[in-house]
Amino acid sequence: MQNSGKRWFIAVMATLVHLFLGTVYAWSFFQGKVTETFGWSNSETAWTFSIAIFMLGITASWGGINLPKYGSRKLALIGSVLYSLGYIISYFALKNESLPLLYFGYGIVGGIGLGLAYVTPVAVASKWFPDKQGLVTGMVVMGFGLGALLMAKLLAPVFLNYFENSLPKTFLAIGIIMLVFLPLFANFLSMPVQEKTAEVTDEKVNALPEIFSKNFIFIWIMFTFAVIAGMIFISFQSPLLQDLLKAGGLTDQLTLEHKGATLIALSALFNGLGRFVWGSASDKLGRINTFRILLIVEALVFAGLIFTKNPMIFSVGVCIVLLNYGGAFGVIPSLVKESYGAKLMATMYGVALTAWGVGGILGPQITAYMKDHFGAEAGTNSFMVALVLILIGILLTFFVKNDKKVV
Numbered sequence: 001m002q003n004s005g006k007r008w009f010i011a012v013m014a015t016l017v018h019l020f021l022g023t024v025y026a027w028s029f030f031q032g033k034v035t036e037t038f039g040w041s042n043s044e045t046a047w048t049f050s051i052a053i054f055m056l057g058i059t060a061s062w063g064g065i066n067l068p069k070y071g072s073r074k075l076a077l078i079g080s081v082l083y084s085l086g087y088i089i090s091y092f093a094l095k096n097e098s099l100p101l102l103y104f105g106y107g108i109v110g111g112i113g114l115g116l117a118y119v120t121p122v123a124v125a126s127k128w129f130p131d132k133q134g135l136v137t138g139m140v141v142m143g144f145g146l147g148a149l150l151m152a153k154l155l156a157p158v159f160l161n162y163f164e165n166s167l168p169k170t171f172l173a174i175g176i177i178m179l180v181f182l183p184l185f186a187n188f189l190s191m192p193v194q195e196k197t198a199e200v201t202d203e204k205v206n207a208l209p210e211i212f213s214k215n216f217i218f219i220w221i222m223f224t225f226a227v228i229a230g231m232i233f234i235s236f237q238s239p240l241l242q243d244l245l246k247a248g249g250l251t252d253q254l255t256l257e258h259k260g261a262t263l264i265a266l267s268a269l270f271n272g273l274g275r276f277v278w279g280s281a282s283d284k285l286g287r288i289n290t291f292r293i294l295l296i297v298e299a300l301v302f303a304g305l306i307f308t309k310n311p312m313i314f315s316v317g318v319c320i321v322l323l324n325y326g327g328a329f330g331v332i333p334s335l336v337k338e339s340y341g342a343k344l345m346a347t348m349y350g351v352a353l354t355a356w357g358v359g360g361i362l363g364p365q366i367t368a369y370m371k372d373h374f375g376a377e378a379g380t381n382s383f384m385v386a387l388v389l390i391l392i393g394i395l396l397t398f399f400v401k402n403d404k405k406v407v
Helices: 004-038 042-070 072-095 099-128 133-162 167-186 193-200 214-247 253-285 287-306 311-352 354-397
Strands: none
Touching: 004 042, 004 072, 004 099, 004 133, 004 167, 004 214, 004 253, 042 072, 042 099, 042 214, 042 311, 042 354, 072 099, 072 167, 099 133, 099 167, 133 167, 133 253, 133 311, 214 253, 214 287, 214 311, 214 354, 253 287, 253 311, 287 311, 287 354, 311 354
């Protein structure tokens, strides 16, 4: 058994890395501010977040497959620096009102950094805790879900207030904070000695037949739809809530922004908690059954939101959807491992994460298009699209085979 104190220290460092990376989930805090300040459309602004999540999904896929080759500490350090530089480049983009530079900085550079750094904490914690897999990996991924709370209730408000609502200076300050702390935490993410040796000698297995199998394609699609549903809110929950509050007569901008930030923080708690709740439930209910249940719950929520303009009901709906969004990320690793075995786990899970990238483009862009073209009905129309996709996802769960292969 590994040194208990050392492995728990590494688990804490892994959680802190995910906590800082998860700040990307607070994008909706900035969406409205950036749109109004620089006069870009909702769709133009939302592409910043979409590109970041797309690059996150694709790079995390590559990182998961190549982690044994390049080493955990190296990927984590490079990713941490790149994510920090994404904010610093964004300072120059916003200062010069350059949307392409914002796409490059926050979207491409920051997104690649997210992907490289994302895969390491879970992999490292899993190897250090063979006896407490669920507890420790759940703790680490919950850190990512809670990142939005850190950004929306601490970093962004503090710096915006200090710099008198200057978005460029706020992004620069956040980037500097990231550059100081993220590499510090990431530097401790190393595998146990025996794992370093084992990874080098792992047998190579051809995964292509499984990747292009009907079963995996169905898993990928239903995961994509679950991501899209969550991204609709992660990218726009604050603006959508503010629209409802304005329709109800609230006009004070500071109050609107405060309520939006509070919802981001609260939903972040549910996002993180969902990875525990649904992941644990899947041990008893089965992976596909659990995925089907969480999609059914989401469908009921979106159906209800279509018929209400109540801000409180909307907020509750957001929290439930993000609870299930986090749950999808909690169930997918176990589903993939059971379906394709330990030898194919890294490759198949890496490919599954490309669904995150695709969903990260489609979810925000669906809502951005609705806000640019349908005004007050943007939310309702977005919920209708989400409901259709989730219903298709539910149908697909009945065609996925989950025959356990643990070798």
